[in-house]
Amino acid sequence: MKYRVKNLLCFALVLTGIVSCAFAAKKPNIILIFSDDAGYADFGFHGSKIMRTPRLDSFAEQGMLFKEAYVSAAVCGPSRAGLYTGKYQQRFGYEENNVPGYMSLNSTTGDDMGLPLDQKTIGDYMREIGYRTMIIGKWHLGNADRYHPLKRGFDEFYGFRGGARSFWPYPTSDDVERKEDRIEIGFGKFEEPNKYLTEVFTDEAINFVERNQDQPFFLMLCYNAPHTPMHSEKKDLAQFPELTGRRKALAGMTLSLDRECGRLLDQLDEMGLSENTLIVYTNDNGGPSDSNHSVNDPLSGTKANHLEGGIRVPFLMRWPGVVDENSKFEYPVSTLDLLPTFYAAGGGDVGNLDGVDGVDLRPFVVGERKGRPHQTLYWKKENRGAIRDGDWKLLRFPDRPAELYNIAEDISEVNNLANKHPHLVRELYKKLFAWELTLDRPMFQLRREYEGKAMDRMDKFRKPKL
Template sequence: MKFHKKRKDALFAALSLAVTLAVFLITAFTYKDKTPGKKSLPASIQAATKPNIVVILADDLGYTDLASYGNKIVQTPNIDALGKEGIRFTQAYSSAPICSPSRAGLLTGRYQQRFGFEFLVPQNTGQKPSPEQMQKLLAFQAKVGSSREPGIDEEAFNKIGKGLPESEISLAKLLKQNGYKTAIIGKWHVGETEGFYPQQRGFDYHYGFYSGLTLYSPESDPSVVDKHLPWALSESAAWHRNGSNRLVRNNQDVDEKQYLTDKFADEAIAYIEQNKTNPFFLYLPFNAPHDPFQAKQSDFDKYPNVSDSTKRVYYGMITGLDNAVGRIHQKLKDLGLDKNTIIVFTSDNGGATYTRGTDNAPLRGGKLSHFEGGYSVPYFIKYPGKITAGKEYTLPVSNLDIFPTVAAAAGVKLPTDREYDGVNLLPFLNNQKQGAPHETLYWRSGYSKAIRKGDYKLYINERNGKQLLFNLAKDRSETKDLCAEHPEKVKELLADLKTWESKLQTPTWPHRTNSTIEVNGEKYFFPI
């Protein structure tokens, strides 16, 4: 009896193993995605494939706008969770203190000045302004402290192709060439005209807009609180969806009524669901909390004790962004994809102090300045099983590092026909490499420049006639100028900056506007 029972148990075990193997093989080889004739694996089996890549980019989110970076008012549990489940960086920089150039750097892993992308891509309204409109624009610019650069030939300027040049290899193009599905959902802002669209730079899919800003919701929406900013330099361009401000899906116009931060989250969730069986690169450049200042009433109501309505709307917009990030993160978890996904979250530049929504304190200055508040950004990387969760990384890093870091995670080699300025951070985060990823970091926007080497930073504004030296290890708030105390350090940094500048390309298009930004009671020029 015992013999027969053992044989019966063995036969049953063998049969169970055969059934399990058959189910696996049938699933693996017959499960199909929506691509005709293509076979792919379900989400539960995808853990053995290349990692998914999600890069979330906030817009004008300041270094101290999140709870995890010291904000005592705004609660951002979902964004902060990326740091708890990954790594939070305390000295992270964008490659420019303004939208367009920093995005070009992020997407290429190269200083954008190497390929002439030094200044903002100007908004394409789709029509030539009338003399009366131009007069109003100039009057408004004078009111908010900006002016046109003299000597610009407008007709010649308009003929210049402005955007990410075709000669550059975007992160999307590189990953697409290596088997990834690629999508951008949100703000593009590295080219607003034919020849510079996302689908022409490696993205399979795009939902969003081309310019620097657009409405979050029609002004008539009763569920949204609007706050106009007559003191802000972008106010005149913000409150419409004309030209490159319009919403598109794969270059087809979309009439969208839903609050845009929520809509971008919905689009991202749908894209993840549709591509759960393929390795994908999802680039999510939200426009929050860039102006126009529009917050959902429900988010605005979370801050009843904030008496300043400008700040209250701004905080509500950040809350909306945090909710969107949380929903996207949860979708990855629900599908079992989060353990095989590298998530990066950062901002394109520092907080825009000119909106009066934020001040970046204790950092000096903000967007449109080369002080620390202008390009210091929150920065998180989550990569389960590959980097230790819950750590802080305190050495300087850059948004240029995103390109080589995610390429390394995907097992993709960088092209060898060009120089990359970004660094693969993974060996540094895993203690496989010692020291700092960057000995020196550089910034330049025409006559406004900066260089950081070790703990020392030199700020230069040729138009203001300013040259300031700071020791950031002792004085991150940039309160004490050390030029007189360390003339040899000034000389060293000037020489290094000059050497770097000698490798750069002449800007493809000139700056057309000069803005003045008030920093600690003093006005500084900045070219746009």
């Protein structure tokens, strides 16, 4: 509340002409904290009595909790492609994670599939409006040099290009089994850290903030926790004597993630930057309960499917002076909305964005606009698909009849209403089909058709929309 009172006073003084306030005209710093494979129920602010997340719980009280936040895909790479472009990633064929030798041509390195070079990223847009940009942690949008973050709108990079790696350091970067999992500093310089990776990423985030505190900055802090491998520090495991196995390891990793988020927040306080910093915390997809023993209750499903447990994620926003403390947003939002929201917050005109599907959330979170930011949201992976229209959700499967749920009344998706509302099933099918006609063919299909052709020309081979 202290942030809001000070900013309102500043605004009043500016209006009365008594004093000029630098904050009134200063661009907000923007930070996205992005975790990996966290379970929907594995946070105190979502009701967990087992996982300990005191810093994120406090963060939720300082801002807004979004009760129905979605990602655009149920797995890591496509979800990130949607977030980074503000578009449904199927529009440019990025429908699946890269599988070396299948999704990409180069079976030796798997480097040939990545975020297409004709797509502008959130880094490109934020840099155009005067932000210093950095990404820390997991990239997972292409291993080849041409897809490197420093070529995709980011001024700085510290992290790894692949999708998962050890939280413990290897003896040297040459010992890393998959080269895309080496820790990279900038471009082409690889160096293994000397301690637990979640802590290292926070160190780099604090370093970036300290170096750029006198200019507007945009930071994406993309932790790989609590994705496998299940590596947890002994001090954190000791906090959960009642747990065993992977659930215990997950609890330790989550506690570490929470502590490191708090360390960054404390640094912003110490530097006097919190009042002018917009921060969002969210996650890349639903928790994979089979692999890291995460829990998505009360949602059905897990990572990689289109039930709520695969696509609904925790989502918090703190924006002092703009977003009310301890508030909640009731309607569906998407990580597609982050790009236009951040761009508008930094002074950009969302009309200049190139065909994004996300919307600027600012008018909704401050109450200037009522109702839903999205009437309809879509998901697709190969021949599976889903559509949420209002409170109705249709799931399409390749091997059984479609299912229909009213999410407002049945968050756990246990009461299939398809037989009761066949007309609604037909209407939602039509709407889903119409959306699919706007999409590009998946890149892994193009791989089969154009095998043997030079991948540096791949963008030219992409098929026109149907």
